[in-house]
Amino acid sequence: MNVTTTIPQTVRIRRGPLVGLVAGSAALAAATTWAILTLVGNADQQMQTSAAAPSAVTSSPSPGESRYVRGISSLTPLERAAAFGGPGGALDALKLGPKARRYVVGLASLTPLERASAFGTTTSLTPEQALAVEWARGYANVGRG
Numbered sequence: 001m002n003v004t005t006t007i008p009q010t011v012r013i014r015r016g017p018l019v020g021l022v023a024g025s026a027a028l029a030a031a032t033t034w035a036i037l038t039l040v041g042n043a044d045q046q047m048q049t050s051a052a053a054p055s056a057v058t059s060s061p062s063p064g065e066s067r068y069v070r071g072i073s074s075l076t077p078l079e080r081a082a083a084f085g086g087p088g089g090a091l092d093a094l095k096l097g098p099k100a101r102r103y104v105v106g107l108a109s110l111t112p113l114e115r116a117s118a119f120g121t122t123t124s125l126t127p128e129q130a131l132a133v134e135w136a137r138g139y140a141n142v143g144r145g
Contacts (some may be wrong), residue, residue, distance in 0.1 A: 037069075061069065077084065081093035091101055110118065113129050 072080070078093045091104060094104075096104060107115075113132065116129070
């Protein structure tokens with residue numbers, strides 16, 4: 001049994017047909033994307049319309065609910081962001097620039113041991129951690145004498 005394999009030659013296509021092929025592919029992709037987004041958009045709009053139907057309940061809030069709403073309303077934007085904003089909500093409310101935001105996020109991500117080592121406070125550490133900080137400081141100062 002003889003099996004022969006052939007290696008196909010390089011396909012050569014002129015610039016005009018190649019541009020037409022690429023443009024046609026792009027147009028097909030755009031049409032498909034438009035069709036999908038139109039279908040999803042219509043479904044989303046129908047869901048929003050049905051969710052926005054007026055409620056049959058028109059009673060006034062209880063005194064406890066009224067106090068809760070007044071309490072939430074009296075919070076500052078920063079307090080609301082910290083309480084309900086999720087991760088980064090307080091940072092968004094502070095309106096920090098990119099450099100300051102990276103600095104704050106970096107400080108917040110330090111472990112207690114790293115904070116103690118960097119800023120010199122060991123009050124919130126266990127005795128073992130405080131000893132490790134002191135050892136690290138002594139090790140860092142070796143040879144500076």
